Every structure is written in structure tokens, then in C-alpha cells.
Amino acid sequence: MPAMVIVGAGECGARAAAELRAGGWDGRIELIGAERHLPYERPPLSKAALLADHDPVPLSAYDAAALRDLDIIHHTGVEVTDLDREQREVVLAGGERIEYERVLLATGATPRMLPMTAGFHRAHTLRTHDDALRLRTQLRSATRVTVIGGGFIGLELAAAARSLGCEVTLLEVADRLLGRAVPAEVAALVHARHVEAGVSVRCGVSLTEITETSSGTTVTLGDSTTVDGDILVIGIGAVPETTLAEKTGLHVDNGITVDHRLATSDPRIFAAGDCSSFPHPLYEGRRIRLEAWRNAQDQAVVAAHNMIGGDRTYDAVPWFWSDQYxxxxxxxxxxxxxxxxxxxxxxxxxxxxxxxxxxxxxxxxxxxxxxxxxxxxxxxxxxxxxxxxxxxxxxxxxxxxxxxxxxx
Structure with missing residues (x-):
């Protein structure tokens, strides 16, 4: 019997797998993840995981026992290389093929990179638990930390570094923090709290060069001033992971395009979470993409319901949160x-x-x-x-x- 296959074993994918079972699907459910961890929550990575006194373990959304109880087949450390839509098969890196009834793409997003830091050993982005472990180790030996990016993730990383006693300089290209995510006056209050905590916040800067030595990094700004640090942390947003969708010919527009039911241009394939671009009824059906914990959870529920024949519309109000100090x-x-x-x-x-x-x-x-x-x-x-x-x-x-x- 063909399986329900979920590509991406993060919070969104795991929640969808559980919802499929709760919704009455009694066939196989295959949850495929590239990471070698159980499904885990990502919000603590930029907060508690960095501040923990000991190496943190992933905060699992569903532990091994829960997955067994739900009879969910969980593949770890496995890449999906293709979707054979004609044969209705998911193709794994080792050549294994899994016949599917429906597929959910919960592939998330990847951190946006700065090309000028390619190959650097002291430049960090944060997306996975392993990223957090590497950054946590270096933060404890660093004195000076340079953070590039004044959005939610950059600010949370700056707060964590400052809370650990590091000297922190935060660089933002825009003229204020948090861009269009919050009103300017709210951003100003957040800015003031970081300054109060001792962070040097510099908005409206341009980056002309970033260099790395064995002992640190140097960022040269458009006004020719430089910012030296022991490590560099890059938090400038994320790019939806659409590689598989594009390879298989699905429509992509700032994410994998889905309809109100979260179905892609192929009605047997759904997408949810950070990777999906969807029409929101609250905003006259305009297509948006959200990188948010609750959005991933809520879309997982709607997608799972519709994968087994439902007709729910995803219309949840966008919600974001951030803790800093x-x-x-x-x-x-x-x-x-x-x-x-x-x-x-x-x-x-x-x-x-x-x-x-x-x-x-x-x-x-x-x-x-x-x-x-x-x-x-x-x-x-x-x-x-x-x-x-x-x-x-x-x-x-x-x-x-x-x-x-x-x-x-």
C-alpha cells in the first residue's frame, strides 16, 4: 500500500505525521529527515541552548517512543534526491524508492549566507542543533562577537552573546532594527534595550569586506571603519528550501507555491512551514511566506487533514515572538x-x-x-x-x- 511520505523531519513534519495518524490514516507513514536527530524544536537554539551550562540535548517534539507508538517510520540522516511524480515514488540518496499516496514537503529554510564569508571557520549561521553546539562552544571562548543582521535571529544571538559576557557589535544595513516586522517605535524600544545591555548597535551601515585570520575576523564598513571580532555570527534571514520542488517541476515563488489547502501545483503533493508560499484570506488572498514556529505547527495540522481528503483552508493569524534578555x-x-x-x-x-x-x-x-x-x-x-x-x-x-x- 502506498505511504504518506513527509520530507523534512522537523517540528512541522513530525506534527503532520502525528496528525495523519490522529485523523484516521492507518497505512504507512514515512518521516524522512536529513539530520541525525529526533524531531526537535528550533526556538531554543538561539536562546536556552546557547546559554546552557552543559551541552544541551535537542528538545524533542516527539521522542522515539512516541514515534513508535504512532507507528511512524522515521528515517534519520537521509536525503531525498528526487520525486518521481509519474511513478509516484520518493527517491532516497541510496537509491531506495518509496511509493507514495501523498507527499508533504516540510523542507524548511536555510540561513541566508554572505558570499564574502564562504569557507570561513569563524563565521556562523544558526539553523540546526549542531549549529547551536558549534556556536555555543565558540561563544564561551570568545571575547568579541560581531553579529550581522538586526532581525529576530540576529538580535536573539546578540542577546545571548552579551548575556555570556562577550563584547558585542551588531551591524544592520537598514536604518533601523527589525525592518518591516514591527513598527519603528517598537523596534526603537528593542534597540534601546540592547544598548542598555551594552551592545554596540550600528544601523545604516554597508559592508565592503570581511576577512578572517587564525585569531579572528574583521568587517570593513563603507565609511572605512573596521569591526574586529573573535567570531562572526550571521543572522540575515533565511531562504526557503525549494531545491527538491524545483527539481521535480513544482511551481515556486518565494517558496513552494500552495493553494488555500496547502496543496502544490501537483494535487498529490503538499507543502507546509517555512518552505511554503500561500495565499492568506486575511490579506485579500495575497501570497505570503512565514518563518514562524506556530505557522509551521498550524500548517502541519491543516496539510495533514487535507492529505487524507479534507478541505480546510489555512487562515491562521500570523504570530511571532522573541525573547531577548x-x-x-x-x-x-x-x-x-x-x-x-x-x-x-x-x-x-x-x-x-x-x-x-x-x-x-x-x-x-x-x-x-x-x-x-x-x-x-x-x-x-x-x-x-x-x-x-x-x-x-x-x-x-x-x-x-x-x-x-x-x-x-
Whole structure:
């Protein structure tokens, strides 16, 4: 009997495998991963894994016993080299072929590289558990760390390095941190917290040369100044992993293109997680791609349901989070969609910036606070965004107005 085959054994792939079984699929499920680990969660890699006093073990989403109980065949350290769509077979690196009923591509993304650092031994990116182990080791022997990239991953890596006592210089080509991911004022608060922690943050720079010696790295900037470091950490985003999809002739456009059901241009092949580009109904069906933990989890559920005959639409509100030092940053929706912004500041120091589009509809919320202080606000905002609530700006700005007022 043909199998349900999942290419990519990260959180998205493993969740989809479990959902297939929960949904009633009683045939074979083959989960194929290139890494030699059980499926594990990636968010701790830029946080707890780097700060741990001992070599961290991957935080497994599903341990070996759980996979056995679900009767999921898990291949580790195995590359998928081709999809034979005519024969409906997945081709493995060793030549083995697996006949499939449906395929889910959960291939994720790969860190964006700087060509000028090719072959460097002291330049790091972070995507896998093994990457985190290598970086963790070097951070403990480094005094000076240069971080390139002022997005979520670059900032988390800078925070980790500074928390370990390193001198940190963060370089960002754009004129502010976090680009279009959060409103400028929220980015400014994050910027200030890094400066307070002792990070030298330099925005609006250009990189003209990066060199490496046996003892460190040197970044030469457009103004001819240089930044020396013992190691270099590159956090400038990620590229969707579409190699297999392209090789087999599937449509690709900033990710593997899927429809509202997460099916690709071949109805027997689905894609989910960081690798997929999908039309979002909240944004007039415009195609977007998200690199986010929850998106990968939620898309896994929808894809699995539809692989066994369902017809669910993926319409979850985008949600992002980042912990840096004692600061929690959470974002619901897409701030770039906002025509105007409304600020709500609470006495406990929480700063929330709501985004409203041209019709008055709430389309985003970004909040900064300590600990879990922003979680409830963002969760309520998610609900309002999903319901397409038209919100009164004055009431949004008033911290004495219970947000549940907008959900009635």
C-alpha cells in the first residue's frame, strides 16, 4: 500500500505525521529527515541552548517512543534526491524508492549566507542543533562577537552573546532594527534595550569586506571603519528550501507555491512551514511566506487533514515572538499592512502598537514588555484580527478599556 511520505523531519513534519495518524490514516507513514536527530524544536537554539551550562540535548517534539507508538517510520540522516511524480515514488540518496499516496514537503529554510564569508571557520549561521553546539562552544571562548543582521535571529544571538559576557557589535544595513516586522517605535524600544545591555548597535551601515585570520575576523564598513571580532555570527534571514520542488517541476515563488489547502501545483503533493508560499484570506488572498514556529505547527495540522481528503483552508493569524534578555516581544498580524498606528501604553511598562488598515480594520498588534506581560494582549488581538474587527482608535489607545470590548 502506498505511504504518506513527509520530507523534512522537523517540528512541522513530525506534527503532520502525528496528525495523519490522529485523523484516521492507518497505512504507512514515512518521516524522512536529513539530520541525525529526533524531531526537535528550533526556538531554543538561539536562546536556552546557547546559554546552557552543559551541552544541551535537542528538545524533542516527539521522542522515539512516541514515534513508535504512532507507528511512524522515521528515517534519520537521509536525503531525498528526487520525486518521481509519474511513478509516484520518493527517491532516497541510496537509491531506495518509496511509493507514495501523498507527499508533504516540510523542507524548511536555510540561513541566508554572505558570499564574502564562504569557507570561513569563524563565521556562523544558526539553523540546526549542531549549529547551536558549534556556536555555543565558540561563544564561551570568545571575547568579541560581531553579529550581522538586526532581525529576530540576529538580535536573539546578540542577546545571548552579551548575556555570556562577550563584547558585542551588531551591524544592520537598514536604518533601523527589525525592518518591516514591527513598527519603528517598537523596534526603537528593542534597540534601546540592547544598548542598555551594552551592545554596540550600528544601523545604516554597508559592508565592503570581511576577512578572517587564525585569531579572528574583521568587517570593513563603507565609511572605512573596521569591526574586529573573535567570531562572526550571521543572522540575515533565511531562504526557503525549494531545491527538491524545483527539481521535480513544482511551481515556486518565494517558496513552494500552495493553494488555500496547502496543496502544490501537483494535487498529490503538499507543502507546509517555512518552505511554503500561500495565499492568506486575511490579506485579500495575497501570497505570503512565514518563518514562524506556530505557522509551521498550524500548517502541519491543516496539510495533514487535507492529505487524507479534507478541505480546510489555512487562515491562521500570523504570530511571532522573541525573547531577548528580560524583554518579550510578540507580534500578531502583519504590521506592514497598517495604514495608521494606535499606541496603548500601560502603567506596568507594556507598550502595544496596534495597526489599522484604510478601512479601520485591525490588522496587527506588536507589544513589548517583560516576562509574559504581553501574552494576553496579543492573544486578544489575534482574535480580533481573525474576526476582522473594525476598532475605534480612541478606545484602542485607552488602557482602561478592556480589549474584550472589541470582541463582542
Amino acid at each position: 528580560d524583554v518579550s516581544l510578540q507580534v500578531a498580524g502583519l504590521p506592514a499592512e497598517a495604514a495608521t498606528e494606535v499606541v496603548r501604553s500601560r502603567p506596568d511598562g507594556v507598550h502595544i502598537r496596534y495597526g489599522i488598515d484604510g478601512t479601520g480594520r485591525l490588522v496587527s498588534a506588536a507589544a513589548v514588555g517583560t516576562g509574559n506581560s504581553v501574552a494576553k494582549d496579543i492573544r486578544l488581538a489575534e482574535m480580533a484580527i481573525a474576526k476582522r474587527v473594525v476598532a475605534d482608535p480612541a478606545a484602542l489607545a485607552d488602557p482602561t478599556v478592556n480589549f474584550k470590548h472589541f470582541l463582542r
